[in-house]
Amino acid sequence: MARSFFRALPLLGTIAFAEHVWLNQTAGSWQVVSDEGLLGFHGTVRGAGGFTHLSAAAASGAEALRTWGFDQLNDTIEEAESLGLKFSAGIWLSHNKSDYEDCSDMDDDPYWQTELDRVLQGVRAFKASPSILWWTVGNEIEFATEVTKGSECTWRRLEWLVQKVKEEDPMHPVGTVLAGAHDEKVKMIARIATSLDFLGINAYGEDSLKVGTTLQRLGVTLPYALMEFGPTGHWASPVTAWGSYIEESSTEKVPRYMATCELCFSDPQCIGAFAFVWGWKWEKTGTWYGLFNEWPEVTTELTKANCTTCEAEVLGALQKCWTGEEKSSKAPSLHNVKLNGEALEGMRFSVDQEVVSLTVNASQAQGQPLTAVWVVTEEVVSDALGGAFEATNPLLADVFVDSVENTSALGLEVQLNATGLTMGGNYRLYVFVREDPDHCNGPCNNHESVASLAFRICHDAQPGEECYSHVSYAKEYGLHNHPGRYPGVTSESSFAEVQMSLAQKQVGSCQMPCSIQEWCHTAQPGEECYDFVEWLLEGNNTQTAPEALADASSIKGAQQTIYETMPGICARPCKTESLQCYPNCADTGGAGAGSGSSEMSGAPARAFGAVATLLAAALSC
Structure with missing residues (x-):
């Protein structure tokens, strides 16, 4: 028998x-x-952005958590009631563009009548619970049309549903959740969706600090809640010369969370803030957003230094913000990571196919001795948008010298054996700093600090190698006579810079040199890449042009597509649509209207922790 979404x-x-x-x-x-x-x-509500680890939320000082759909509420409402916690109860709505194209007769659309029945059934099932804080109708539904503004029909449909929910449950406020506070979008909602009691905003990094001033500047007087806040988002992060995201360490993330938490308390228009994600999920990396570490291979399947229900360093900061009190035992703080004795600038590095020494420098406030768990994965990055499910990258074996474990190493200093890694390959190194189990009085505290470092296997061209000849030719002849063929460099550029330019264009056997960590170049008029991209965008030679080029809306977007699909023409642009768009990306997939059996079918839901597997089949992007 199929299980009902709603409790009896x-x-x-x-x-x-x-x-x-x-x-x-x-x-x-x-x-x-x-x-x-x-x-x-x-x-002002102190919120945890998730629906797991309820006891930890209560112990840390939160009084509310967040769900995105009725099924999540069904699984957790009784535990929340027993702990005296409340839920920002989410009502998931479609992210399919076709569902927001016809608003000619709001009450005579078969799909939306079915949706209305589902929504009201869910509200009816839970509205009597003392754990309902408020309802949020839809999460980032503007993804269906245009994220910076949505559409007239989108917000008319939202207003129609909000009115129905308020009629069914007049005892709780009703809001919606937006992806960022873009001017045009906020103004349209304020004009059309006048029944909303508040606006919910998902915003990260410095953007979360600007929401209140944006609303004030626009003259919007509705209260707002930050329904997701956290570190700098991956879409806004810097990238390496090879295009990998550069992630902040857990210690660098702490002030991001603290600043937003404290700002909401001081902003008279802010009624709550929900720290994301109260749980664990893989999104671009295994450590970007999770406030708990539930990655089994690095928490519960080790021979030593396991960390069950492992709390992130940020949790201590959130408890301090929420309650004014420190945790009795603080998580470690991570100061830097060293490569062959030299502190790395930024969380990225490149190495040749060799054995190198890695050291993590960390400390714990009470002086507790520390150790570290090191693992490596290939850098396989999902193109999923909006928090859709992403598969966990497997750990690589035999990449550490003299390690007891097959896929990990233990200690504050280890040796990475890169001799077996692929030349030109992209990888990610994770280091989890924890209390040393050899020096804990009883069980160690389950908390950690983390660094996630993108790295690449590089090589400096040597005399006698093909690439060395290419670089020498470019410096002696090519740059003087055909400068447009060498993006981002001139005759005055160094040997390594010219090698990098050739490597970016994937010329011959040239790999990225080890001495350059960050490099990019946006094509300029007169360069071979610019002229070729412009020619293709004008509709020439459609058989040659990649299919993805049809979706590019600028020279830079097209350059990125050519860089990824047609070697030998373009370097990686400095800012690309694919890396910089969120939250300005449109949802490009999903099931058709009314398809699928889950209430989240065809939509990029936030799936994490133990529910990720259950929701994966219902998620697409």
């Missing part, structure tokens, strides 16, 4: 009455209020 309603004689929650503005400040008084910290 209690008998009339035992039914619980909903706790009335509302938003109140006093002396210019918005507050969340219930029958019991102010909620959160003086009316």
